Amino acid sequence: MLQILRAWRVQTYLDFLFLARDRRNSSFYMIADVILTVAGITGVLLLAERFGGIGAWNRPQIVFMLGFASLAMIMSQGLFGMNVLWISRRIGRGQLDHLLIQPRPLWKSLLTEGFIPVSMGPGLIPGIGLMAWSWNAVSIQTGPAWWAAFALNLVAAIAVITSFSYIWGSLAFWAPAGAEEISSSALRLISELKPFPLDGMGRTLKSGLLSIIPAGFIAWYPVGALLGLRTTDYALLFTPLAALIMSGLAAIVFNRGLAHYARTGSQRYLDFGHRR
Amino acid sequence: MPARDHKDIWTSDTVVELTGVSKTFRQRKTSSRWQDVGRNLLRPEWLEIHALKDVDLTIRRGEIVAYAGPNGAGKSTTVKLLAGMLAPTSGTVRALGMDPVRERVKYVGRIGVVYGQRTELWWDQPVSATFEWKRVVWDVPRNRYDRMVNYVKELLGLGEFFDQLARSLSLGQRMRCDLGLALIHEPEILFLDEPTIGVDVLAKRNLIQIVKDLNEDRNLTVMVTSHDMSELEQLAGRIVLIDKGRIAFDGDFNRLRREFSDQRRLMIETSEGLAPKLEGAELLTSESGRHEYRFDGSNVTIVDLLAQAGRQCEIVDVETHQADIDEVIADIYKRWQGGTVPDDPAAVKT
Numbered sequence: 080m081l082q083i084l085r086a087w088r089v090q091t092y093l094d095f096l097f098l099a100r101d102r103r104n105s106s107f108y109m110i111a112d113v114i115l116t117v118a119g120i121t122g123v124l125l126l127a128e129r130f131g132g133i134g135a136w137n138r139p140q141i142v143f144m145l146g147f148a149s150l151a152m153i154m155s156q157g158l159f160g161m162n163v164l165w166i167s168r169r170i171g172r173g174q175l176d177h178l179l180i181q182p183r184p185l186w187k188s189l190l191t192e193g194f195i196p197v198s199m200g201p202g203l204i205p206g207i208g209l210m211a212w213s214w215n216a217v218s219i220q221t222g223p224a225w226w227a228a229f230a231l232n233l234v235a236a237i238a239v240i241t242s243f244s245y246i247w248g249s250l251a252f253w254a255p256a257g258a259e260e261i262s263s264s265a266l267r268l269i270s271e272l273k274p275f276p277l278d279g280m281g282r283t284l285k286s287g288l289l290s291i292i293p294a295g296f297i298a299w300y301p302v303g304a305l306l307g308l309r310t311t312d313y314a315l316l317f318t319p320l321a322a323l324i325m326s327g328l329a330a331i332v333f334n335r336g337l338a339h340y341a342r343t344g345s346q347r348y349l350d351f352g353h354r355r
Numbered sequence: 356m357p358a359r360d361h362k363d364i365w366t367s368d369t370v371v372e373l374t375g376v377s378k379t380f381r382q383r384k385t386s387s388r389w390q391d392v393g394r395n396l397l398r399p400e401w402l403e404i405h406a407l408k409d410v411d412l413t414i415r416r417g418e419i420v421a422y423a424g425p426n427g428a429g430k431s432t433t434v435k436l437l438a439g440m441l442a443p444t445s446g447t448v449r450a451l452g453m454d455p456v457r458e459r460v461k462y463v464g465r466i467g468v469v470y471g472q473r474t475e476l477w478w479d480q481p482v483s484a485t486f487e488w489k490r491v492v493w494d495v496p497r498n499r500y501d502r503m504v505n506y507v508k509e510l511l512g513l514g515e516f517f518d519q520l521a522r523s524l525s526l527g528q529r530m531r532c533d534l535g536l537a538l539i540h541e542p543e544i545l546f547l548d549e550p551t552i553g554v555d556v557l558a559k560r561n562l563i564q565i566v567k568d569l570n571e572d573r574n575l576t577v578m579v580t581s582h583d584m585s586e587l588e589q590l591a592g593r594i595v596l597i598d599k600g601r602i603a604f605d606g607d608f609n610r611l612r613r614e615f616s617d618q619r620r621l622m623i624e625t626s627e628g629l630a631p632k633l634e635g636a637e638l639l640t641s642e643s644g645r646h647e648y649r650f651d652g653s654n655v656t657i658v659d660l661l662a663q664a665g666r667q668c669e670i671v672d673v674e675t676h677q678a679d680i681d682e683v684i685a686d687i688y689k690r691w692q693g694g695t696v697p698d699d700p701a702a703v704k705t
Contacts, residue, residue, distance in 0.1 A: 089492075
């Protein structure tokens with residue numbers, strides 16, 4: 080654990096150096112991030128505003144969910160930046176070799192090398208802002224247990240996003256060129272679906288969005304449980320359970336891919352295989 | 356020079372041992388004909404590429420070994436096997452007493468790898484930031500790190516650009532930084548894969564000298580691949596030549612010259628402008644009474660050639676020297692392309 084904390088600290092230092100080097104670059108970098116975050120949730124926000132809510136969800140609840148969805152997405156990008164979340168790029172470009180010559184288990188490298196908390200900071204503003212704005216209106220009974228459940232579900236949502244990207248991204252082990260951008264496509268898919276409440280959808284579609292494309296576990300299901308909208312017992316544990324299953328599946332697929340990589344290696348070199 | 360402080364140095368004299376190592380890749384065979392599109396998609400044909408075939412190789416502590424061969428001979432595959440990135444199809448790879456793939460984490464902490472075509476430097480960061488990052492990831496104790504940073508800064512002259520962004524460095528500066536970075540954790544073996552590719556003559560000469568100094572000062576074992584034979588000859592005492600996945604030669608450079616091709620040059624200056632005809636030698640140039648010949652020292656002697664020339668004209672001056680190593684290697688590669696690779700590499704192995 081100490082090794083991970085030390086690695087996160089040095090990555091924070093690198094991230095800070097990167098942003099602090101040039102005022103103009105860093106400000107545009109941050110503004111672009113905020114615009115992207117806002118763009119990802121605006122459609123549903125406008126729908127909720129126009130109709131005073133969507134289905135069983137009233138307007139403040141929708142806004143709270145959008146804030147949660149935005150936080151989960153941005154935090155996954157801040158924890159696994161530098162193409163660690165977009166793992167198919169690293170695999171497809173032969174950049175996994177950089178990680179394999181580090182004297183630490185690959186999971187530790189992947190957990191720490193993309194940590195960019197300083198760059199991530201401004202991207203959190205829209206999410207926190209939306210949640211704060213709807214806070215009083217959703218009238219949640221909070222206490223330590225609720226906050227613990229909130230944190231657990233947020234981490235689980237991040238794990239679902241990351242696992243989904245890794246399950247698809249691992250295909251790049253077998254098809255480095257063809258699947259180089261598959262993580263981006265998977266993340267775009269899940270990101271575009273994440274703000275929609277799934278109430279009122281048919282059983283098959285809803286099941287699909289909670290399994291094959293688990294967009295429902297990024298915000299809709301966990302926020303419903305946090306706001307007390309679910310009637311199922313232990314609803315707060317469903318998203319963490321889904322995250323565990325998906326992480327396990329991602330680990331299996333990734334490790335099989337890694338074994339294939341140890342047999343075949345990567346034949347795709349960049350002239351200068353820089354890290355970013 | 357700072358002293359090493361590894362606690363668990365493998366005591367054996369042999370640091371790298373490849374036994375019967377083969378590595379086979381499968382490559383899809385794709386036809387570009389319209390009528391083959393369906394077959395390409397549904398029933399593709401596969402080619403088996405034998406990157407390495409039954410390779411035996413041993414490297415002892417403190418050796419500098421040049422590992423050379425034509426493009427696609429299996430050099431990079433060998434380095435990848437030894438860096439723990441690839442597993443062999445058959446045979447065993449042992450380095451520092453470990454299996455590089457199975458014991459990767461422990462093993463890579465004791466080796467250094469430098470690629471000429473890729474860098475370990477963080478692109479958008481000052482060089483110093485990557486060094487600090489390496490200290491943390493490699494878990495190098497602070498005092499050892501400080502000592503080694505001072506050492507590599509002085510050895511490689513990194514001081515002047517240590518705080519510059521990696522992306523603003525020239526290729527030669529970047530290579531020096533990458534080499535310095537690879538040394539920070541005091542590796543016992545250094546793998547250099549084409550370290551001077553694209554580097555200018557002066558920077559190349561400096562790098563060669565630095566690697567030699569490191570080898571002498573720290574008894575560092577070095578395995579270096581390159582296409583630049585004169586560079587390899589300056590650097591290494593031993594050369595391993597690989598072709599089509601097999602070790603075709605393992606020995607020193609002089610023996611390589613003798614066994615494969617004792618090509619020599621003879622320069623004769625004559626009082627008359629016409630070049631004498633010498634049996635067993637090929638005339639390369641002839642200008643203002645100076646005539647340059649190439650001959651195979653194992654077929655004809657200089658004395659014979661000079662006697663022939665003396666019978667035809669008056670000799671004013673004579674110069675002779677061995678052929679350039681690049682020429683020798685080019686000759687060998689040409690022969691291999693013609694299919695005359697020795698079937699039994701042991702036959703030419705020391």
